[in-house]
Amino acid sequence: xxxxxxxxxxxxxxxxxxxRELLQDxxxxxxxxxxxxxxxxxxxxxxxxxxxLKGSAGLFGLDHLVEFTHVVExxxxxxxxxxxxxxxxxxxxxxPCADHIAAIVEGVAAGQTQASPSQVRAGEDLLxxxxxxxxxxxxxxxxxxxxxxxxxxxxxxxxxVAWELSLRFGPDSLRNGMDPLAFLRYLGTMGSVTxxxxxxxxxxxxxxxxxxxxxxxxxxxxxxxxxKAEIENVFEFVREDGDIRIVAADDQTDSYVQRIQSxxxxxxxxxxxxxxxxxxxxEIARALRIQQERSAGYAEPPVRIGxxxxxxxxxxxxxxEAALGKQRGTVEARFHDTQTIRIDASRLDKLIxxxxxxxxxxxxxxxxxxxxxxxxxxxAESEVMRLVDEVRHSALALRMVPIGTTLRRFERxxxxxxxxxxxxxxxxxxxxxxxxxxxxxxxxxxxxxxLVRNSLDHGIEPPEERVRRGKRARGTLRxxxxxxxxxxxxxxIDDGRGLDRERILAKAAERxxxxxxxxxxxQDVYGLIFEPGFSTAESVSSISGRxxxxxxxxxxxxxxxxxxxxxxxxxxxxxxxxxxxxxLAIIDGFLVGxxxxxxxxxxxxxxxxxxxxxxxADRDCMYLRGEVLPFIRLRSLFDIPGExxxxxxxxxxEQSGQRTGLVVDSLMGEVQTVIKPLGPLFSSLNCVxxxxxxxxGEVALILDVGPLVAGHGERERLRVAG
Amino acid sequence: xxxxxxxRIAVDDELxxxxxxxxxxxxxxxxxxxxxxxxxxxxxxxxxxxGLQVLLHARREAHRLGRTVTFRDLNEVVRDTLAVAHxxxxxxxxxxxxxxxxxA
Numbered sequence: 001x002x003x004x005x006x007x008x009x010x011x012x013x014x015x016x017x018x019x020r021e022l023l024q025d026x027x028x029x030x031x032x033x034x035x036x037x038x039x040x041x042x043x044x045x046x047x048x049x050x051x052x053l054k055g056s057a058g059l060f061g062l063d064h065l066v067e068f069t070h071v072v073e074x075x076x077x078x079x080x081x082x083x084x085x086x087x088x089x090x091x092x093x094x095x096p097c098a099d100h101i102a103a104i105v106e107g108v109a110a111g112q113t114q115a116s117p118s119q120v121r122a123g124e125d126l127l128x129x130x131x132x133x134x135x136x137x138x139x140x141x142x143x144x145x146x147x148x149x150x151x152x153x154x155x156x157x158x159x160x161v162a163w164e165l166s167l168r169f170g171p172d173s174l175r176n177g178m179d180p181l182a183f184l185r186y187l188g189t190m191g192s193v194t195x196x197x198x199x200x201x202x203x204x205x206x207x208x209x210x211x212x213x214x215x216x217x218x219x220x221x222x223x224x225x226x227x228k229a230e231i232e233n234v235f236e237f238v239r240e241d242g243d244i245r246i247v248a249a250d251d252q253t254d255s256y257v258q259r260i261q262s263x264x265x266x267x268x269x270x271x272x273x274x275x276x277x278x279x280x281x282x283e284i285a286r287a288l289r290i291q292q293e294r295s296a297g298y299a300e301p302p303v304r305i306g307x308x309x310x311x312x313x314x315x316x317x318x319x320x321e322a323a324l325g326k327q328r329g330t331v332e333a334r335f336h337d338t339q340t341i342r343i344d345a346s347r348l349d350k351l352i353x354x355x356x357x358x359x360x361x362x363x364x365x366x367x368x369x370x371x372x373x374x375x376x377x378x379x380a381e382s383e384v385m386r387l388v389d390e391v392r393h394s395a396l397a398l399r400m401v402p403i404g405t406t407l408r409r410f411e412r413x414x415x416x417x418x419x420x421x422x423x424x425x426x427x428x429x430x431x432x433x434x435x436x437x438x439x440x441x442x443x444x445x446x447x448x449x450x451l452v453r454n455s456l457d458h459g460i461e462p463p464e465e466r467v468r469r470g471k472r473a474r475g476t477l478r479x480x481x482x483x484x485x486x487x488x489x490x491x492x493i494d495d496g497r498g499l500d501r502e503r504i505l506a507k508a509a510e511r512x513x514x515x516x517x518x519x520x521x522x523q524d525v526y527g528l529i530f531e532p533g534f535s536t537a538e539s540v541s542s543i544s545g546r547x548x549x550x551x552x553x554x555x556x557x558x559x560x561x562x563x564x565x566x567x568x569x570x571x572x573x574x575x576x577x578x579x580x581x582x583x584l585a586i587i588d589g590f591l592v593g594x595x596x597x598x599x600x601x602x603x604x605x606x607x608x609x610x611x612x613x614x615x616x617a618d619r620d621c622m623y624l625r626g627e628v629l630p631f632i633r634l635r636s637l638f639d640i641p642g643e644x645x646x647x648x649x650x651x652x653x654e655q656s657g658q659r660t661g662l663v664v665d666s667l668m669g670e671v672q673t674v675i676k677p678l679g680p681l682f683s684s685l686n687c688v689x690x691x692x693x694x695x696x697g698e699v700a701l702i703l704d705v706g707p708l709v710a711g712h713g714e715r716e717r718l719r720v721a722g
Numbered sequence: 723x724x725x726x727x728x729x730r731i732a733v734d735d736e737l738x739x740x741x742x743x744x745x746x747x748x749x750x751x752x753x754x755x756x757x758x759x760x761x762x763x764x765x766x767x768x769x770x771x772x773g774l775q776v777l778l779h780a781r782r783e784a785h786r787l788g789r790t791v792t793f794r795d796l797n798e799v800v801r802d803t804l805a806v807a808h809x810x811x812x813x814x815x816x817x818x819x820x821x822x823x824x825x826a
Binding site: 174175179180181182184185188193195196197198200203205206207209211212214215216218 | 739742743745746750769770771772774775776778779782783786803806807808809
């Protein structure tokens with residue numbers, strides 16, 4: 001083992017990222033193949049991904065990776081050629097290979113450029129599993145009908161194609177010894193000339209005729225297996241002076257359109273047309289010349305090559321359109337490719353940071369009393385404000401990625417887990433294009449995984465039980481994502497047995513989480529499963545049921561400033577709904593003041609604001625509409641000096657269903673603020689989640705409501721005890 | 723117009739670019755005085771586009787001027803050549819597949 005140099009390390013980092021993506025593609029592809037073994041496109045994509053991976057690995061001299069991947073590539077190559085059929089056995093043999101490649105890649109990420117002995121052993125075992133498939137190319141007979149024929153362009157047995165030849169020879173061709181009839185005769189040897197029409201229009205009247213000038217034109221219908229270029233070559237020496245056009249006969253248009261559609265995409269229409277055989281290189285060259293001549297000297301955009309080809313009667317409109325479609329497809333595909341770019345997250349963060357500061361700087365100019373009557377300055381300033389706002393939005397948008405990739409990753413989990421559990425489960429992903437902050441996407445993966453496993457384990461019943469209940473044996477797990485009022489919602493929906501309210505209650509009572517006989521709403525009962533140490537599963541499986549998981553899910557989601565709710569109908573299914581903010585970088589806050597200090601409370605936690613009723617300065621609760629509302633005096637919590645304001649306010653916040661008041665001096669309203677994380681020095685602070693800079697340049701702390709409320713009881717006990 | 727005796731032109735030679743001008747002149751001259759023209763093609767040794775053009779031109783001129791031109795005794799050489807251009811029967815009047823506005 002050796003460690004990598006700094007420079008190589010960086011490039012290698014890119015390789016690792018790419019390899020991980022490719023491996024994800026490979027895994028997706030294999031699982032898709034299992035569902036639809038006949039999908040050629042999937043096989044091709046799969047093969048390409050493996051091939052690319054091998055190629056990149058080769059660039060870095062990762063021989064152990066190349067060697068192993070090569071075998072996998074060979075197997076997939078056989079599948080692609082149709083020599084090997086897709087079977088569940090094949091998928092099951094290749095999937096672990098993908099895992100092994102992933103393990104090697106992760107090893108590379110950790111600086112390991114050679115296979116470890118255990119990796120070598122594992123690799124050998126896996127390759128042994130592939131061997132039966134590898135021998136298939138010689139031993140196994142090819143499945144009937146799956147052998148693709150040779151491509152039409154190269155095969156010796158080309159089908160006959162009908163051509164319309166329009167032959168107008170140069171006036172001097174007879175004098176030059178070129179006899180059009182000789183050409184016609186020669187055409188007869190190439191195929192069958194099914195129709196010739198002689199055009200005598202050019203023959204002048206009476207004495208105007210020069211017998212040595214060629215006046216006759218011919219329209220020839222030729223059916224031949226010769227490619228167009230070959231026909232064209234016949235007229236090589238007369239083409240310059242005359243007007244020779246060779247067009248696929250009208251009734252051939254469909255077959256050309258079909259052939260074009262089956263061609264690989266290309267950037268240039270000309271290439272597509274030439275490859276289809278409808279147009280020859282020479283014709284393209286001629287059309288390009290015409291195109292150039294026409295656009296010379298004009299400022300307007302040049303005529304399109306396709307138009308020239310049609311106008312010059314070189315090829316029919318439908319064929320050009322098909323080729324254009326193919327080209328368009330290419331353009332779209334390329335456009336799509338460039339839609340995602342890899343950005344160093346730290347650079348992006350810096351940009352957002354800077355823009356955030358720009359917002360601040362701009363706001364501070366706005367706070368200075370504007371000189372009276374300077375309307376223009378005001379207008380300019382509001383323009384700046386608008387622009388800055390736009391910049392901030394677009395900068396934030398850079399972080400947004402579709403959640404689909406994360407959701408689709410569960411294909412594999414579901415396959416493996418449902419196999420382990422002996423259940424049949426289909427995954428349906430909807431709304432995968434809903435976008436959310438990349439950081440959120442990454443951090444929601446694990447909580448989601450827990451929810452998915454939980455649904456598979458506890459939610460969806462074994463096939464026999466499902467059939468007994470009149471359901472389809474194959475359960476469905478649906479992952480759905482959508483945007484809803486400034487947040488993104490991810491749902492994990494199963495059509496399983498639903499949550500058992502009574503059992504949850506009984507368990508909770510047993511664990512002392514609820515008082516026996518307490519009356520709870522369904523939501524409250526379901527919420528109990530997120531309590532630490534809660535598990536109702538009677539059997540502890542390897543998947544879930546250890547009572548860790550659901551409370552971790554809840555904590556993770558809350559840390560992301562999100563929430564989680566459950567809908568469940570017994571016997572019908574359960575929906576777990578995670579609601580997350582779109583981004584972690586910006587929050588809607590409520591700005592309050594205590595003495596000289598300012599604080600921001602996340603707006604989604606604030607339920608209302610009331611005036612603090614008069615009373616002794618040390619009490620810590622009040623009546624709000626007949627209920628006791630405990631409150632926290634921020635002044636004493638943060639030891640802020642100075643006299644409290646004469647009229648203080650209470651901001652009522654809600655956390656985990658519990659309402660608490662925060663006593664403040666002044667209410668300053670809603671603000672949208674950019675969160676700046678606190679430095680490591682303050683990492684031990686647990687009531688403050690970050691800071692932001694206000695328009696007047698002052699720093700405001702963003703309160704972390706959860707720990708604030710939870711810690712309050714603890715602090716009170718200490719205070720009373722002390 | 724009197725029924726003057728037809729002009730007879732016999733082609734006993736090749737009817738190609740070499741002789742085309744010559745036969746063209748003779749045909750034009752024959753068509754000019756109104757008498758029907760008979761062209762005997764039994765002795766044609768070779769026929770090329772130039773020759774064919776001359777024959778087709780004569781045929782069209784006759785049509786335009788309201789004269790008659792008849793092509794007789796088409797030999798194998800002529801028939802072969804006409805077949806190549808799918809003009810079989812055009813000269814001896816059994817078919818008309820020559821396109822052109824003036825043919826209407």
